[in-house]
Amino acid sequence: MNPYLKIHPINFIKGMSMALELTNIGISNHHCRTSIIAKAIAESIHLPQHELETLIYASLLHDIGKLAVSNEIINKPGKLTEEEYTLIKQHPYYSYRILQQIEGFEQISNWVGQHHESFNGEGYPYKLCSDRISLDARILTVDDVFCALTEDRPYRKMLTLEQTFEIIDEMTQNLKIDPNIYKYIRLYPDEVISLLENQRNA
Numbered sequence: 001m002n003p004y005l006k007i008h009p010i011n012f013i014k015g016m017s018m019a020l021e022l023t024n025i026g027i028s029n030h031h032c033r034t035s036i037i038a039k040a041i042a043e044s045i046h047l048p049q050h051e052l053e054t055l056i057y058a059s060l061l062h063d064i065g066k067l068a069v070s071n072e073i074i075n076k077p078g079k080l081t082e083e084e085y086t087l088i089k090q091h092p093y094y095s096y097r098i099l100q101q102i103e104g105f106e107q108i109s110n111w112v113g114q115h116h117e118s119f120n121g122e123g124y125p126y127k128l129c130s131d132r133i134s135l136d137a138r139i140l141t142v143d144d145v146f147c148a149l150t151e152d153r154p155y156r157k158m159l160t161l162e163q164t165f166e167i168i169d170e171m172t173q174n175l176k177i178d179p180n181i182y183k184y185i186r187l188y189p190d191e192v193i194s195l196l197e198n199q200r201n202a
């Protein structure tokens, strides 16, 4: 073993996160928040420890493919054009492509590649539906939507919990996300918020 190359996945992830933050301000915070919720959901549905750990790594990297999208589009304060939105929608595919290059990250790359799939088959980039989407990707999707809506974005301020639930409840009714996964966040909002508050104060 090369003594100069003692690398643990989390150290690699921290480095990637910093690189991503240079062009996508706020993304590390988003990744960090999603990792906290991913862990809580994974524990609540009793995922095996190795899968839980891998899911946390996936959550910390899920938007890495945004490196392939120009900063002007990512940080645009106004409404995206159709063409810009098409480019943004490529980012899960690039997350997959980037992480596929890393030996040992095959599972992570598959999950992050599916984090914008929709339970009803209307998501992107592959238009997979229901259990064709891996369980871990379905967790990431619910988690990502919840965290994104409760954060500031260049084009809007963070939503209240009430507004967030109103949107995700409707998504659930339209089967855009897996209702069984959303249940955890919906049933225990105080627990979820306090986990995120603890992270902010850490």
Ligand SMILES: [Fe+2]
Pocket (backbone or CB within 6 Å): 062, 063, 091, 092, 115, 116, 144
């Ligand atoms: Fe994303």
